[in-house]
Every structure is written in structure tokens, then in C-alpha cells.
Amino acid sequence: MKTTDLGKWHKLSAYQEKLEENNVRCHICPHNCLIHEGGTGICRARVNMEGILYSIAYGNPCSMGIDPIEKKPLFHFLPGERIFSLATAGCNFRCLNCQNWEISQSSPQKLEHYDLSPEDLVKNAIAHNTQLIAFTYTEPTVFYEYVYDTSQIAHEEGLRTVFISNGFINQQPLLDLCPYLDAANIDLKCFDDSIYRKLDGGRLQPVLDTLKILKEKGVWLEITNLLVPTYTDKPEMIEKMCAWLVENGFEDTPLHFSRFFPAYKLMDLPPTAESILIEAKNIAEKAGIKYVYIGNIPSLGNENTICPHCKKTIIERNCYLIGQVSIEDGKCGFCKEPIAGVWE
Ligand code: SF4
Incomplete structure (x- = not known):
């Protein structure tokens, strides 16, 4: 593989360990793949080119x-x-x-x-x-x-x-x-x-x-x-x-x-x-x-959010559509119980 094969966008991985004989180990995920020169990791998104590991997914959304x-x-x-x-x-x-x-x-x-x-x-x-x-x-x-x-x-x-x-x-x-x-x-x-x-x-x-x-x-x-x-x-x-x-x-x-x-x-x-x-x-x-x-x-009907304290419905959902929302300042709109989440 040549640098030009890497495509317009590619990026050097910061989580790589250089090993002997141009092998590298990737430390992004717990597979910690050992990748030989010219090879790719289990994910197929990282390649070892001349002993250096590159992400070939960078800038390439499919x-x-x-x-x-x-x-x-x-x-x-x-x-x-x-x-x-x-x-x-x-x-x-x-x-x-x-x-x-x-x-x-x-x-x-x-x-x-x-x-x-x-x-x-x-x-x-x-x-x-x-x-x-x-x-x-x-x-x-x-x-x-x-x-x-x-x-x-x-x-x-x-x-x-x-x-x-x-x-x-x-x-x-x-x-x-x-x-x-x-x-x-x-x-x-x-x-x-x-x-x-x-x-x-x-x-x-x-x-x-x-x-x-x-x-x-x-x-x-x-x-x-x-x-x-x-x-x-x-x-x-x-x-x-x-x-x-x-x-x-x-x-x-x-x-x-x-x-x-x-x-x-x-x-x-x-x-x-x-x-x-x-x-x-x-x-x-x-x-x-x-x-x-x-x-x-x-x-x-198990997609609504129910207040764990007063048991009233505080967010209505139907598939991906939102109905009535009864949360004010992160609290149940009925009983004021704090509701975990990011609301604004
Ligand atoms: S699967 Fe991909 S991200 Fe995970 S260690 Fe292997 S090369 Fe790195």
C-alpha cells in the first residue's frame, strides 16, 4: 500500500505502539490489534503503512x-x-x-x-x-x-x-x-x-x-x-x-x-x-x-417517561414523536421530583 492509497483524508493514530519489523499495535480499543505492514486491524478502518498506523476512516463518512x-x-x-x-x-x-x-x-x-x-x-x-x-x-x-x-x-x-x-x-x-x-x-x-x-x-x-x-x-x-x-x-x-x-x-x-x-x-x-x-x-x-x-x-406504550415519585406521565412519546412534556427546571411538573437528564 502507498500513501496515495490512503485517500484524500487520513490521519495518524495517536494511540499506536511501534514494534519491531514495521509491526504496530493499535491501542484504541481492547482488541489492541497487532498489525503487520500493509495490514488492517479487526475494524478494517486502520492500516499499517511502512510501520505507521493511520485511520482511513478519517473524513470519509459513508x-x-x-x-x-x-x-x-x-x-x-x-x-x-x-x-x-x-x-x-x-x-x-x-x-x-x-x-x-x-x-x-x-x-x-x-x-x-x-x-x-x-x-x-x-x-x-x-x-x-x-x-x-x-x-x-x-x-x-x-x-x-x-x-x-x-x-x-x-x-x-x-x-x-x-x-x-x-x-x-x-x-x-x-x-x-x-x-x-x-x-x-x-x-x-x-x-x-x-x-x-x-x-x-x-x-x-x-x-x-x-x-x-x-x-x-x-x-x-x-x-x-x-x-x-x-x-x-x-x-x-x-x-x-x-x-x-x-x-x-x-x-x-x-x-x-x-x-x-x-x-x-x-x-x-x-x-x-x-x-x-x-x-x-x-x-x-x-x-x-x-x-x-x-x-x-x-x-x-412503554416509551413514555413516568415520574418515579408521583407516577404521572411527564414526557409522552409515540415512536419518535414527542407529545406533552411536563418537566420544569429539571423537575417533574406535577410533584417537583428531580428528573435525571439534560433538558436544555
Ligand atoms: S479493532 Fe481497530 S480500533 Fe480496535 S485495536 Fe484493532 S485496529 Fe485498533
């Missing part, structure tokens, strides 16, 4: 759009706002149920993409009348340098940034990014390391560390747990997960249980049964988690 913030999902962060959303190709996971596998399981060199510097990306968001940018659809950890530079510029321009991630990132790059992040939704895929390896090609502990860091650093956090039949839908596993969340101070963190639909390599499984999603919600509430939602089944 997917962009404007979404309601509820779609991320973020329910306690600026409800009703529109958010400029983008992805590059590549991912550090191999989820059997990936819904975006055409872009996540590809390389920035293989997919058609826009040429967009971080500066122009922020200008684009502003031109579309949004004050928010989301790194989403694939895994933003693998286009870390693009996220970092864009987020810095976005903050200088008064915009806010959102990280929608599998949470599989090393601690140092995450700590370095936190000052430029405003909110995150982390997929906690399950609470069993062997299933994490089998279903996603990842590991549990680094994701738990990410949750703790984001919370400690004051990044607004919500968690999504997709219930995949036979893999992640066992009540005992959900109980363990919820107990860990409460023990570690996440009872105010909104938890979104999400319904699985057949996708990618799991086309033979049925969608998650409604009864299991309801059971999961009951388990979480019993454990002490205050804001629990069920996603992907609007007919169940």
Missing part, C-alpha cells in the same frame, strides 16, 4: 442523515431535538445480528463515501439547523480521530456531541475524548462474557469500564440492552445486569430494552416475545432502576 434524538435512543437528553448523524465504514465487533452490516462489516476503502473534513462536517450540521452531532450507525470508536477532531470543533462552535457506541474502547482514548462529549448511549449487549464473545466478538468487562468512566466524567449516559432470543433474553442474566447497574450507581441512568428482529446471520430467530420484554422491564424496575423503556414496540 452514511449521513438527520434523525430525531429519540432514535439514538436518548430519551433524557434534549427531547424532540433533531441531530445530524453520521458513520464511516468499519466496526470492532462482529455481531451476528448486526442491522447495519453492509457498512459496519466493510472498509472505508471499499464503500462509496463523502469527503468531509471535521470543519465542513460541523458547518454542514449548522447549515441543517441542528445544534447536535451524533457519531452513530456503525462503531465510532473505529473512527476515533474523526470523532475527536469534529467534537472539538463542534464545541468551539457551541454544538453538542453524542456518541452511540458498543462501549468497546480503551480507557485512555475514552478519557481523552470525554471533555468533548455531551451524551452517549452504550449498548450493553448482555451480562455474560462468553455470549459477548460468541454473539458480538467482544468482551463484557471493557464495556462495564466504559459505563463507569462516562458516568464519572459527567457525560450524559443512557444504556441499551437488546434482547436476542436464546442469546441475551434469559431473566437470570437480566437480573444480574440490573443488580450490577444499581450496585454501581446507575439507577438514574435510563435503560432501554430493545426488541430483536431477525437480521444478518440470525435470520432464523423469531423477534423477541413481548412477554420477555415486559418481564425484563419488571426485573429492572424491581432492582431499582428508575427509568426503564421498551423499544421497537410502540404499541406496548
Whole structure:
């Protein structure tokens, strides 16, 4: 591979370790890939060229759009706002149920993409009348340098940034990014390391560390747990997960249980049964988690925000549409109970 093959935009990775014989180790995510000269990491978004590691996702978004913030999902962060959303190709996971596998399981060199510097990306968001940018659809950890530079510029321009991630990132790059992040939704895929390896090609502990860091650093956090039949839908596993969340101070963190639909390599499984999603919600509430939602089944009506004290509906949602909002100064409009979130 030659420098010209890297494309117009590429960026030297700051988290690389030079090894003998022009090998490098990438330290962005816990795979810590050892990459031989001319090779790419597991994510397909970083290449070793002559012993130096480059991000080839930088400036190369393959997917962009404007979404309601509820779609991320973020329910306690600026409800009703529109958010400029983008992805590059590549991912550090191999989820059997990936819904975006055409872009996540590809390389920035293989997919058609826009040429967009971080500066122009922020200008684009502003031109579309949004004050928010989301790194989403694939895994933003693998286009870390693009996220970092864009987020810095976005903050200088008064915009806010959102990280929608599998949470599989090393601690140092995450700590370095936190000052430029405003909110995150982390997929906690399950609470069993062997299933994490089998279903996603990842590991549990680094994701738990990410949750703790984001919370400690004051990044607004919500968690999504997709219930995949036979893999992640066992009540005992959900109980363990919820107990860990409460023990570690996440009872105010909104938890979104999400319904699985057949996708990618799991086309033979049925969608998650409604009864299991309801059971999961009951388990979480019993454990002490205050804001629990069920996603992907609007007919169940579990997308409204209910005040944990007076039990009145304080935000009405129907799919991605917001109805009545009864929150004033961060408190329930009925009983004045503080409601965790970023409301303005
Ligand atoms: S970011 Fe990519 S290259 Fe780096 S360690 Fe993770 S999977 Fe490997």
C-alpha cells in the first residue's frame, strides 16, 4: 500500500505502539490489534503503512442523515431535538445480528463515501439547523480521530456531541475524548462474557469500564440492552445486569430494552416475545432502576417517561414523536421530583 492509497483524508493514530519489523499495535480499543505492514486491524478502518498506523476512516463518512434524538435512543437528553448523524465504514465487533452490516462489516476503502473534513462536517450540521452531532450507525470508536477532531470543533462552535457506541474502547482514548462529549448511549449487549464473545466478538468487562468512566466524567449516559432470543433474553442474566447497574450507581441512568428482529446471520430467530420484554422491564424496575423503556414496540406504550415519585406521565412519546412534556427546571411538573437528564 502507498500513501496515495490512503485517500484524500487520513490521519495518524495517536494511540499506536511501534514494534519491531514495521509491526504496530493499535491501542484504541481492547482488541489492541497487532498489525503487520500493509495490514488492517479487526475494524478494517486502520492500516499499517511502512510501520505507521493511520485511520482511513478519517473524513470519509459513508452514511449521513438527520434523525430525531429519540432514535439514538436518548430519551433524557434534549427531547424532540433533531441531530445530524453520521458513520464511516468499519466496526470492532462482529455481531451476528448486526442491522447495519453492509457498512459496519466493510472498509472505508471499499464503500462509496463523502469527503468531509471535521470543519465542513460541523458547518454542514449548522447549515441543517441542528445544534447536535451524533457519531452513530456503525462503531465510532473505529473512527476515533474523526470523532475527536469534529467534537472539538463542534464545541468551539457551541454544538453538542453524542456518541452511540458498543462501549468497546480503551480507557485512555475514552478519557481523552470525554471533555468533548455531551451524551452517549452504550449498548450493553448482555451480562455474560462468553455470549459477548460468541454473539458480538467482544468482551463484557471493557464495556462495564466504559459505563463507569462516562458516568464519572459527567457525560450524559443512557444504556441499551437488546434482547436476542436464546442469546441475551434469559431473566437470570437480566437480573444480574440490573443488580450490577444499581450496585454501581446507575439507577438514574435510563435503560432501554430493545426488541430483536431477525437480521444478518440470525435470520432464523423469531423477534423477541413481548412477554420477555415486559418481564425484563419488571426485573429492572424491581432492582431499582428508575427509568426503564421498551423499544421497537410502540404499541406496548412503554416509551413514555413516568415520574418515579408521583407516577404521572411527564414526557409522552409515540415512536419518535414527542407529545406533552411536563418537566420544569429539571423537575417533574406535577410533584417537583428531580428528573435525571439534560433538558436544555
Ligand atoms: S480500533 Fe481497530 S485496529 Fe485498533 S485495536 Fe480496535 S479493532 Fe484493532
